[in-house]
Amino acid sequence: MFEAFWYALPILVQDIFVFLGLLVPLAITGIICLFGYRVWPLIAGLLRKHTAISATFVLLIATSVGISVGLIAQERGLREGTARAADKFDLIIAAPGSEITAMLAAVYLQPTALPLIDGATYARIESHELVDLAAPLAFGDSWEGVPVVGTTPPFVDHLSEGLRAGRVFETMEEAVAGANTPLQVGDVVEPVHGDGSDDFSEHGHPYTIVGKMNRTGSPWDNAILVAVESVWDVHAMPTGHGPDWDGTLGGPFDPSQFAGTPAVLVRAEQLWANYSLQSEFNTAETMALFPGNVLAQLHALMGDIRQVMSVLAVATQVLVAVAVLAGLSMLSRILARRMALLRALGAPRRFVFAVTWTFATVLICLGALLGIVFGVIATAVLSMVITALTDILVQARLAWPEMHLVAGFVSTVAVLSLYPAYRASRRSLLDDLRS
């Protein structure tokens, strides 16, 4: 009954209910503690009186909360970013081997040596009735550290969905630059063999940039795309076409002139067709993989790491909470004479208890709120750094899971703060008054 009602609610409403539910212990404790008392003038006064120590507490809590929520948001942002980067790669066919290596090479352009698919196999893929787009992806060259990938014009259209500037390459001397490269239309680049980090040799084959792609949020933003024919050509291999080739780039290729490609992007309009193709091309000669599936497996592994991170985040919060409670005990000694005075004047123990607990809880709540601000800043900075380091567009934002963590933390520490408040209310009145 309740389960049916709960799952019928929109996700946003569920999140809000969970958030409010996590704050219930705080609310109940607060109502019970403060019932019948007016503590706020004293709390405001104590915050003014002990500004430095209060600010230290708030900053300590805020830093802890900020780091925890920032890291969790970042991990989610990275998962979303890597998934987004793989969006355009429905099905990859490569020679048998490691699926992860093939995915890292084809989707994330990680330098690796892959065996090649031969012309006959490529022809079978290209001519298959279910295939709407087949494009060879030939890696291995680079220009000033920017990978140069040989492929076909339709792949550029598929990846970029129109160009930001210029047009797609039409000859073996033309190239299209990724959105994040420093290149503009009209620039000339001369790639080298390999990634440029080891001994390398120039091919003596300059390319003129004729187009620039839209941003894809993937490492392809930092790549240069050229005709696959030109890649084969500069490596002194057949260009994929027979002697009567009219110079039009792209397929169909002549299997006898096909030099080989480490990976083929395959796209079918129908979802089921992709599954059919994957099944058909998972053979002794070829390996067909869904990058989304491989990524999901990696994310499942990351999911375990995420759980570890969550536990660590909670552990960090608990350690901070313990530090806060220890600090509050010290603070209650600083406040002891004032609290003793209140009791000497006739204030009940519960009032002293309420003042101490409220003071602690106000610091915790202020720290948590500031921690969310810190988390937003940390998330933005980390996203920029990771995007710059990986070329995978990471757009992490704080979301409800982080809010739930903060709400749980605030409620837990507020409830734990009952103990130092209790201790403060049980101190020796006379000793404190005469101190």
Next chain:
Amino acid sequence: MPDLSIENLAINSASGRRLLDVPRLTVPSGGSLAVRGPSGAGKSTLLFAIAGLISVTAGQLKWGQTDLVGMADTARTTFRGATFGIIFQDHLLFEELSAENNAGLAALYAPRKRRAGIGQAARRILTDLKVPWDDRRNVVSFSGGERQRIAVARALATEPAVILADEPTASLDRKTADALIGDLLGGAKQAGRTLIAVSHDAALIDACDRVLTIEDGRVTDHV
């Protein structure tokens, strides 16, 4: 208004040393008593015992029919809040609060129906005692005399039956001290309040109805 009656009161320190012996003492409702004696004689200990702030080792200490000896701490606190207005030697104000909030401190924890009355009384008494309170500045910026008068206003704001004062004029110049004595005793007589004050100040001692002298924890004179 309750009378104070003490019989064979004995108070020991935690180590068992006898701090105070008072065989017999009565203060009628509305009367005033000055407690004098050298420093460390036990005057403040007596005042704290009368206020229910210190545990009594033996004897009887009654306010009217209420015996503070053996009374639970919570009940003593309630009785103290309802019966006494206490003035401490060194003011003991909340420095970060205004004069008005200090004088009306009891409104923070008093039952809701009494809060408005305590606040009004605090403002009225501050005005009567010529303490500038409406600029809401913190009491830390007030002079010593003003701070002591704020402490007096705090003691009187709950309209208690008994005022207990520990060296109320100790930190004041003569003129300010005399004005405070006038306010304290005049106000107490007018309202029919009992006043018990520990003091070295001859002017305050002379102004009280009766004087109790304590030396080395024992009553040596009672006039």
